[in-house]
Amino acid sequence: HSHRHTGKIKRGPLDPSYQDTNMQGVVYELNSYMEQRLDTGGDNKLLLYELCNIIKTATKADGFALYFLGECNNSLCLFTPTGAKDGPPSLIPSGPITFGTTIAAHVAKTRKTLLVEDIMGDERFPDGTGQDSGIHVHSVLCLPILTAIGDLIAILELHRHWGKEPFNLSHQEVTSHLSNISMHHFFFSHRTYFDNIVAIDSLLEHIMIYAKNLVNADRCALFQVDHNNKELYSDLFDIGEEKEGKPVFRKTKEIRFSIDKGIAGQVARTGEVLNIPDAYADPRFNREVDLKTGYTTRNILCMPIVSRGTVIGVVQMVNKLSGSAFTKTDENNFKMFAVFCALALHCANMYHRIRHSECIYRVTMEKLSYHSICTSEEWKTLTQLNLPAPIYKEIETFHFDINPFEEIWPAVFIYMVHNSCGKTSFELEKLCRFTMSVRKNYRRVPYHNWKHAVTVAHCMYAILQKTSEMFTELEKKGLLIACLCHDLDHRGYSNAYLQKFDHPLAALYSTSTMEQHHFSQTVSILQLEGHNIFSNLNSSEYEQVLEIIRKAIIATDLALYFNNHQQLSELLNSGVLDFNNHSHRDRVIGLMMTACDLCSVTKQWPITRLTANDIYAEFWAEGDEMKKIGMQPIPMMDRDKKDEVPQGQVGFYNAVAIPCYTTLSELFPPSSPLLKACK
Template sequence: MEDGPSSTSCFRRITDCFLGSSLTDDQVKDYLTLHPQTLDEFVSESVSSETLDRWHKKKSSGSLPADTSSSSSAKEGSRQYQDSNMQKLVHDLTSCLEQRLDTKLLLYDLCTIIKTATKADGFALYFMGECNNSVCLFKPTVAEDGPPTLIPAGPVTFGTTIATHVATTRQTLLVKDITGDQRFPEGTGQDSDSGIHVHSVLCLPILTAIGDLIAILELHRHWGNEPFNTSNQEVATASLAWASVAIHQVQVCRGLAKQTELNDFLLEVSKTYFDNIVAIDSLLEHIMIYAKNLVNADRCALFQVDHNNNELYSDLFDIGEENEGKPVFRKTKEIRFSIEKGIAGQVARTGEVLNIPDAYADPRFNREVDLYTGYTTRNILCMPIVSRGTVIGVVQMVNKLSGSAFTKTDENNFKMFAVFCALALHCANMYHRIRHSECIYRVTMEKLSYHSICTSEEWKTLTQLDLPTPLYKEIELFHFDISQFEELWPAVFVYMVHNSCGETSFELEKLCRFTMSVRKNYRRVPYHNWKHAVNVAHCMYAILQKTTGIFTEIEKKGLLIACLCHDLDHRGYSNTYLQKFDHPLAALYSTSTMEQHHFSQTVSILQLEGHNIFSNLTSIEYEQVLEVIHKAIIATDLALYFGNRKQLAELLSTGALDLDNHQHRDRVIGLMMTACDLCSVTKLWPITRLTANDIYAEFWAEGDEMKKIGIQPIPMMDRDKKEEVPQGQVGFYNAVALPCYTTLSELFPPSGPLLQACKENLGQWEKIVNGEEEDSGVRGVWAPAEPVDPRIEPVDPRAEPVDPRAEPVDPRAEPVDPRVEPVDPRAEPVDPRAEPVDPRAEPVDPRVEPVDPRVEPVDPRVEPSMEEPSNPDSGPVKVDN
């Protein structure tokens, strides 16, 4: 396509106009060579400036265009000029878009191109001020590396300058003579300053793709030059429209690239934070380094908030130096200032972002800081770091390095970064709190271990302790009562382990250490105490002794240890109570709360030095025995019993029970644990009745705690309903105990005595409910029962008459405890109304209530034959036939 008329066609037009059509082109050339003034006159009068400019450019490029007759007027020539240069204009604009990163400088360069395209003598670029209620003249820097400036040029309103007028209307204005236009009394607002008199003005609003006004372009032509015309307006409008769309697209692409860069940046920040979370100073330093890089700031400060004292404080400062390309932060004496002062204080109070483009124009800025440091603050971006709705820190960026001030994009990016800052600071603070708590925990555990681990004297004494010979036979009985052998309970357990698993199954020293430490870790609660643990272990031992060949050595070891530890550190409260009142244990274990805690305590003791009784096992065997212990202890949760027994009953009724099946075997072990845990209902009636007192002492203590906070406990836990105890026991036996021992006896017939004893005790409770017998076990204060201690002080004959129900005293016997004072021979004789002491009689078994002459004779199966148990080598032991 030809851009315009050729030189030959121009010559022909000159020939037609001045010399006629008969002359040839060569003759015209010769004439113009001899008469150049004619050519000058013709060009001045008939050729447009656009055509002349195009001729000049073609002349400079080395070739003149071919002839064409497509244009005959100056207006059409101007349009052809516009078309011919649009491609170059687009190329220039595109190059500018690719090279500039700052939007203001980019627009300035685009306006320079438009100025050339419209042959303007000059231009001014205005940007919208803060809140879009004013305009600011943009001045690029004179120095090579200096920042551009924005000079306030007035509010957005009518009746001042043409720029503020266009900012108000957002409409393009073409004014051929601005000096005579009353709408703009101040003209362009620059004439008096520059000394240049502007004649014609073309003023255009620069809008974004979504219609937001961001700037105003003001094109000037001076006096003596032609005013702007509509063609110039079309070129400028088209250029700005295209430039606006292009800028928008470029900004979108840059935004995506920036977002990708920001995401990578934040991932790197997160990695750095959590790799270096140990040192809070290192963490704060990384926050400030990344913050500076993110918004391209010169300086950075980070203040933490002390809400207790309403202060901001910091001891790490940016000194403006670099080491190997990284900013240097210096740790100095901590500075503190009130949260009521300064820009950082306002951000800490309000939690709002402050972006201040001109610090000295803001009254909140403290200029004394600059005077003291010698540093000049131009602009500030101050951002809160918020965690859980509370400001925990403030990051203050000072002086934007690229651009005149911090942008909205900087704010948005930094808001996202602030979330990571908050997370990192929160995690760091939590980490240090945990470390502090861990130190406290270690000190506490050290103190606790001192009091909860047995002493060397205790376990060494146990290694040398032997049981009385007759006692070995009584241990084999289901209804064996350990009440009066408290000092021998650890030895009883060691004997049961050795007799069931073999004396070489455990190292004696470790077994004694473990047993004595377990004893120390049982609390002094009425029922779930050390005595209960030994009772349960004895019941399991008796079952294992009568079911030889069924359980493996690993299972027997695990079951005996599980029974001894199944209530370790029991607090005397039920799982329901702990869960209802959000006890820390309930937070740790959502189901079977206390049972899981008991297992955890067991493992903790096993992990103590010198306490790992399973150290001689292989790793596989160790895992197996721990699994047995865990399942067994969890099975003591009575809430799991009902479903387990039902499944076993169905397997038994259908003949599908297979002890080689691991699931069936686990169910059997679970039932055995429940049977052992409830074994108090299978003892002789006096022991069973007294144990019920201990159980209800715990129940009522829990009920009392519930009453304190206004909750009515269930009748079983209400001490005001103690008269309902016998009826409650009848219901418990029928619903829980009898089905348990019935199923167990079907599984293992040798366990039948447990079922029989349970039925007999149920009969006793029913008699009380039916009024056939008086409930002699009820005590006024309903305190835990204390077993009769055979080591009690002998009766003083000077005392009140002896109760006929009391234990008879053998006058020939030596005092059990050497600390007990002997009987005073000078004392008065025993009351003749008291039951006489038979010097030939053996001491009464303290487990059996004394014979009351008003009741039926004592069960002939019970044979009182027990000497003082405090001396392990003394006297015969009671044996049940």
């Protein structure tokens, strides 16, 4: 590719101001910049502009212009990247692609790089650079930016002002190499290109073809490093075949050899470049390969591919075609190229790791769903269950105690749904399946378990029964389901604990960690076959009900309660609370969720007392975990501070529970028994 840009330039040593070290510095800057940008996606034009900016610095240019093709590919447009404040980047039409106008149009027409020492005195370009600022410009270096297959993408025009040294041939070489590297990076950031070479073999072939052309070698080999087994391996070989003018690589059984062997092995071990003019005169050369292939190796240029400080591969160029051995220039070109290789290999390996992880994840999910779905016996039995007569009356009271009815809790929930939303609100079979699978996905922790889920759902049922006309059918369904699912898959640890110990859940959800997980689990169960109780809704209603459930479950994060309660109290006290205002309504529902979540404090004393034991069992277990690693838990979670429990509970009632039920009874007077029981 590099020849394509440079025309017939003799490859001399680089101008001293572009010493190898400086050059490598620029390449590494380009590389690290690209690695940062690859993740961000975004506008490719802007990305190319930023790359050109790096090339501007490398060539000590005073300015540059970047042109892209216009609508029908027969005109140029100047790219201007305006800042975020001034709106998006723009393309300004700057004339047709033709001879006899500007230097950019000329280069777009010829697709050849052009170096002009004095733009004003050059008759080929009566319009010069075509820009108003052009009066300052003396020397111009203008090059086409082409894709790997030779399509024109853009024109880069570098400027030096009057009074400065004009550009020379070494600058032309530098820009050519850098634009090559840029283009490759650019394509790697361009998803569609990368999608075409996700197969690592195809990617390696691209690398090998490019490398051969770059240094004019007869053959090339690329080995990857297996650090665990201290081996180099490859299964792609260049045996000199060509098809349609392109080299063809033979895919063979993978060969492996020790990292201690041969020239490639030494490069892999030391990370240094080896340029060997006469292979047979070098004791490190491993002659076995020539014996096997019948090929004669004269000279070798071998280069490490380094990613993040580790050698991940070795590229070996064999037999210089033009000349007796590989030159210092070849080495420099090859070094720059190795940086690109590292990025390409890194991308491909990352992609393969992700694919592998995806497969493991799929298998795990499939296993998990098998174990988290209820059996057909379970849900079929549920469809037949009837409740004992005394329940029908008791279930309407706030202080109803579900404890004695553990065997029929699922049936209690089904009854509440039917009584609140109507028997035809859900398909019975799906509702039974869903309920039993939700039960199966609660863990056996002391407090945040299936019993707590049914208790909270009952409290919501009792509130809805007394405020029925205030809520839509969709809200009633959503809130009962949200309550049943609001602690799904709870592990018995607080959000603070998960965040402190960098639990994967905390990495997934940085705020309201467990609550977001509970909602995600709810959606997972709905997506299981035969479990989508909302499948009869249209898509807009389905989205609405999921949003009701999401907001309701997130509201059970007690950390959000204090602000919500304060805002609601202010709305109530100032008399502006409007139940038809969406955000007001969300706040009211949020408070209802807290009231239901804490409803064990509104039961009769013996039940409340026993529930407190369960809560503390969970708290203390978390405290024990913290002590194990030498951290001091908060008093509430410290089992050595049992005597502070009564004080702590009274504090909780005064700070959280009583204000919550007070505001709820102001909103819905029929809910006042909750406040009374709490007091």
